[in-house]
Amino acid sequence: MVCPCGLLTRQEEPVPLKSISVTLSICEFVAGVSATLNYENEEKVPLEAFFVFPMDEDSAVYSFEAMVDGSIIKAELQDKTEAHANYENAISQGHQAFLLEEDDCSRDVFFCNVGNLRPGSKVALTLKYVQELPLEADGALRYVLPAILNPRYQLSGCPEDSCLTMKTPVVPLEDLPYTISMVATVSSQHGIERIQSNCSLSPIEYLGDNKTSAQVSLADGHKFDRDVELLIYYSEVHAPSVAVEMGEPETKPDSLLGDPVAMVSFYPNIPEAQPSAACGEFVFLMDRSGSMQSPMSNQNKSQPRIEAAKETLILILKSLPIGCYFNIYGFGSSYEAFFPKSVKYDQCTMEEALRRVKLMRADLGGTEMLAPLQAIYGGPSIPGHPLQLFVFTDGEVSDTFRVIKEVESNGQKHRCFSFGIGEGASTSLIKGIARVSQGASEFITGRERMQSKALRALKHSLQPVVEDVSLSWDLPQGLSAKMLSPEQTVIFKGQRLIVYAQLTGMMLPAESTGGVCLKYALQGKSFENKVAFSLQPKHDANLTIHRLAAKSFLQTKDMGFRETPASDKKDVLKVSIECGVISSYTAFIAINKDLNKPVQGPLVRRDIPRPFIFCAASMPRLRGGGAPLEASSCPDVLQPRMSTHYLGPDKPHALGHKKKKEGVFLQKTCLMMDRPHPPTNRTNLEIHQPVFEDNHLVQLISLQKADGSWDLNEGLALVLGMKLEDIQAALPLKNADSSSWATVLAVLWLHANGKPMKCEWELLERKAVAWIHLHAGSARQVLVQAAITFLKSPVDPAVFAL
Numbered sequence: 096m097v098c099p100c101g102l103l104t105r106q107e108e109p110v111p112l113k114s115i116s117v118t119l120s121i122c123e124f125v126a127g128v129s130a131t132l133n134y135e136n137e138e139k140v141p142l143e144a145f146f147v148f149p150m151d152e153d154s155a156v157y158s159f160e161a162m163v164d165g166s167i168i169k170a171e172l173q174d175k176t177e178a179h180a181n182y183e184n185a186i187s188q189g190h191q192a193f194l195l196e197e198d199d200c201s202r203d204v205f206f207c208n209v210g211n212l213r214p215g216s217k218v219a220l221t222l223k224y225v226q227e228l229p230l231e232a233d234g235a236l237r238y239v240l241p242a243i244l245n246p247r248y249q250l251s252g253c254p255e256d257s258c259l260t261m262k263t264p265v266v267p268l269e270d271l272p273y274t275i276s277m278v279a280t281v282s283s284q285h286g287i288e289r290i291q292s293n294c295s296l297s298p299i300e301y302l303g304d305n306k307t308s309a310q311v312s313l314a315d316g317h318k319f320d321r322d323v324e325l326l327i328y329y330s331e332v333h334a335p336s337v338a339v340e341m342g343e344p345e346t347k348p349d350s351l352l353g354d355p356v357a358m359v360s361f362y363p364n365i366p367e368a369q370p371s372a373a374c375g376e377f378v379f380l381m382d383r384s385g386s387m388q389s390p391m392s393n394q395n396k397s398q399p400r401i402e403a404a405k406e407t408l409i410l411i412l413k414s415l416p417i418g419c420y421f422n423i424y425g426f427g428s429s430y431e432a433f434f435p436k437s438v439k440y441d442q443c444t445m446e447e448a449l450r451r452v453k454l455m456r457a458d459l460g461g462t463e464m465l466a467p468l469q470a471i472y473g474g475p476s477i478p479g480h481p482l483q484l485f486v487f488t489d490g491e492v493s494d495t496f497r498v499i500k501e502v503e504s505n506g507q508k509h510r511c512f513s514f515g516i517g518e519g520a521s522t523s524l525i526k527g528i529a530r531v532s533q534g535a536s537e538f539i540t541g542r543e544r545m546q547s548k549a550l551r552a553l554k555h556s557l558q559p560v561v562e563d564v565s566l567s568w569d570l571p572q573g574l575s576a577k578m579l580s581p582e583q584t585v586i587f588k589g590q591r592l593i594v595y596a597q598l599t600g601m602m603l604p605a606e607s608t609g610g611v612c613l614k615y616a617l618q619g620k621s622f623e624n625k626v627a628f629s630l631q632p633k634h635d636a637n638l639t640i641h642r643l644a645a646k647s648f649l650q651t652k653d654m655g656f657r658e659t660p661a662s663d664k665k666d667v668l669k670v671s672i673e674c675g676v677i678s679s680y681t682a683f684i685a686i687n688k689d690l691n692k693p694v695q696g697p698l699v700r701r702d703i704p705r706p707f708i709f710c711a712a713s714m715p716r717l718r719g720g721g722a723p724l725e726a727s728s729c730p731d732v733l734q735p736r737m738s739t740h741y742l743g744p745d746k747p748h749a750l751g752h753k754k755k756k757e758g759v760f761l762q763k764t765c766l767m768m769d770r771p772h773p774p775t776n777r778t779n780l781e782i783h784q785p786v787f788e789d790n791h792l793v794q795l796i797s798l799q800k801a802d803g804s805w806d807l808n809e810g811l812a813l814v815l816g817m818k819l820e821d822i823q824a825a826l827p828l829k830n831a832d833s834s835s836w837a838t839v840l841a842v843l844w845l846h847a848n849g850k851p852m853k854c855e856w857e858l859l860e861r862k863a864v865a866w867i868h869l870h871a872g873s874a875r876q877v878l879v880q881a882a883i884t885f886l887k888s889p890v891d892p893a894v895f896a897l
Contacts, residue, residue: 189693
């Protein structure tokens with residue numbers, strides 16, 4: 096991620112975008128959103144306004160319309176090349192024209208053009224989309240209204256027509272000239288328990304006595320300093336269901352929009368199982384770009400991202416099973432590996448990895464992920480140890496689809512677990528690489544802990560593989576189901592599974608029913624989840640399920656304007672235009688030809704500014720004329736080179752290089768900007784300070800050995816708050832192993848003092864208990880009872896599985 100640099104004008108100019116109003120309707124686990132952009136030209140010349148804004152990559156955008164002088168002009172979805180030509184032609188003839196498109200390089204960035212906005216005129220542009228809401232580990236449904244669009248780190252080969260390359264203006268939060276409002280209505284037959292948000296909301300208003308419908312709104316004055324996030328908790332656990340939606344009667348049968356479509360949701364009850372003997376190869380790819388020095392959130396005393404990353408890696412290293420293989424890569428403009436190839440996990444390799452983790456810095460410049468991925472995939476496979484890849488990044492790359500395609504081409508031999516860190520992380524990148532590898536994605540924002548989510552994913556990766564996943568349909572004769580979702584081969588415990596199918600053939604009377612069955616096997620045992628459903632399709636004017644089904648199909652086929660195989664482009668265009676869902680090959684265009692007279696005179700370009708949120712305290716004060724202080728050290732385009740993979744602890748980092756444009760006024764360079772760092776003569780040991788000194792939990796975990804045990808030493812005594820000689824004197828059996836005594840004490844301390852973070856140390860605690868069972872033998876029960884008495888601990892001895 097680059098420094099948020101942008102072109103700023105020398106004088107203050109009116110911004111035509113005045114407000115954004117959002118109406119959100121959530122029914123069960125589907126959100127329908129209507130967002131209106133309100134424009135007004137307060138200048139004396141006609142304008143062409145450009146607005147780049149973020150969207151969640153799961154959003155199926157299906158409608159775009161303009162309201163001009165009380166008249167509604169509905170946009171048409173066209174081939175993108177054709178839409179561009181029609182827009183330029185309309186503008187040249189003096190017509191008003193409005194264009195909405197998805198960026199060529201990333202599914203989560205959109206671009207809106209307003210052409211020929213006459214002096215004094217007002218226009219309201221409304222786009223509508225639907226999306227599935229992801230399920231959180233605690234059962235909440237999560238909706239995010241993206242408000243933060245971080246600049247993307249630009250590679251030298253990035254296409255010039257991508258809106259990611261635009262020099263969008265940026266302004267301090269307090270100077271942002273437009274406002275945002277949101278009203279949300281939530282409904283569920285199960286009843287609504289509560290709604291939480293990271294932003295200030297109005298009090299929840301229940302619209303009925305049974306709490307099946309509720310409404311909240313975003314408090315006035317939202318400052319665009321974070322994405323707007325809602326967590327919705329329903330009163331009952333989510334149950335499997337099937338919804339059948341009627342197609343459009345005017346559309347020809349056998350087309351996606353003409354046939355009924357079924358949306359099937361499963362919540363497989365996968366039992367807890369012991370990890371399989373084949374441990375796996377675990378590779379951790381950690382973002383070390385400059386922006387990782389930023390805090391985890393904009394709230395006070397928030398931990399720097401790089402420090403949270405280091406804690407996470409320590410927890411992971413202590414939680415890995417003996418006998419597995421592992422490696423850690425850091426990436427930025429260049430990349431480094433801890434070891435030349437993955438090494439077997441033992442005490443020696445773990446200690447070396449821990450030493451290097453504690454020396455890690457956010458010092459590798461920009462955000463280039465493709466080369467380290469290619470290096471990881473290019474390494475030799477380890478027989479009996481399938482690859483599990485964990486990717487942590489706060490940045491955005493300009494070659495999103497190339498990265499996704501690289502992961503997909505290696506999808507058969509690994510799973511990828513991806514983590515988006517901080518506000519504005521690219522949903523297209525994070526969700527995309529997890530989806531194509533049958534992995535899982537997580538986003539870490541606000542006060543959420545990277546450590547918790549990473550350890551939960553590691554726990555998933557250690558679970559035995561769910562095999563022989565299949566979906567079968569029980570339908571009356573003459574009716575068949577055509578799958579629109581990709582084949583599912585991996586299911587995780589606690590995961591929701593959603594699939595879409597087109598129902599073709601003769602629809603039957605209203606009383607007819609069908610069934611669908613999800614089958615899978617786990618450690619030799621077979622499991623089934625069956626759902627019966629009515630075959631009577633329901634009418635929905637917005638064709639919500641059809642749009643979601645089309646989006647699911649497009650996500651598997653559409654790899655961007657340049658990366659999509661020629662064989663898939665035809666299908667992408669057909670489904671996109673047929674279902675009215677935007678893709679990288681299509682764009683919405685609306686033309687107003689009803690003006691009394693064409694707009695005269697040259698158009699003046701106005702770029703809608705974005706908020707500047709990182710390192711706001713270091714934002715230079717603007718001079719009277721509005722120009723910022725010039726910082727020539729902040730490059731608008733970074734053109735790095737990729738270099739050496741493996742570095743010893745004191746080897747200087749390889750550097751990228753940068754190119755600078757003259758005459759562009761840029762924001763002052765921030766410390767965490769993603770750019771190559773100058774060489775230094777100091778070694779890592781001289782630069783770094785000791786970390787985690789005030790965190791007893793991390794201290795204790797750092798002392799654990801690879802096999803799960805602790806040694807009885809001064810470090811453990813310090814964490815326990817006791818003298819080492821007192822701990823030694825309390826050993827109940829004189830011939831007992833001191834490590835067994837130390838490990839029992841450490842486990843009790845974890846349960847007594849680290850309970851709120853149990854999900855972070857659960858795996859390493861299991862290792863410790865297993866070690867105690869193996870090494871303490873008949874003394875185990877005596878040691879546990881003596882330790883509980885010695886520590887005056889309230890912990891139940893059952894935690895040791897006595």
